[in-house]
Amino acid sequence: MNNFDANVWIDNWWAVVLRGIAAVTFGLVALMAPDLTLLAFMVAFGTYAFADGVLALVTAVRKRDPAQPWWLLVLEGVAGIGAGVVTFLWPLATAVALLYVIAAWALVGGVFEVVTAIRLRRALRGEWLLALSGIASIALGVVLVLFPGPGALGLMLWVGVYAQVTGMLLIVLGMRLRAWGRSHVLANSLGVMLGPPEPAHGTSRG
DSSP, X not given: OOSHHHHHHHHTHHHHHHHHHHHHHHHHHHHHOTTOOHHXXXXXXXXXXXXXXXXXXXXXXTTOOTTSOOHHHHHHHHHHHHHHHHHHHOTTOOHHHHHHHHHHHHXXXXXXXXXXXXXXXXXXXXXXXXXXXXXXHHHHHHHHHHOOTTHHHHHHHHHHHHHHHHHHHHHHHHHHHHHHHHHHHHHHHHHHHHOSOOOOTTOOOO
């Protein structure tokens, strides 16, 4: 694998941080307002999913290259935007219907994040944070599908905890990407200033 995938994430570290902040904010709303109506929760989730999808698309499009595999981020972004649009267009959906929308969104996004982390593992330190975020998404989707009974309050609590966990992981990942990018810029600058390394002593010149 080349470094294109890693460079996409490094150059767009701010978008990763914003995705994390959006998730943490949404999680706080879900956890700190247990008396939130289902309609208000749907609006909050739709806004979060749509914003997360847009940021994922921005990350991909800003570094797009037809010769490189940037489609994973595009698909993740489309999934988020799609979930947000469906939620806005279906405001009177029941808790069970909303549950399956969230479950599908979490499963799709989680799979894409895990696959992306696997692609990044040889080029970028910290990819395990993205993998954990993906695993958390998949776990949420599986739990919601297997245990759809707790109702609206249970749904809010499950999704709130998930959003808090993944949001913090993405924020940490974004800051690590920022530091990683700066260290590479510094290393490249020093390489230009210092020139090529001297040949080791004892190396044959003949």
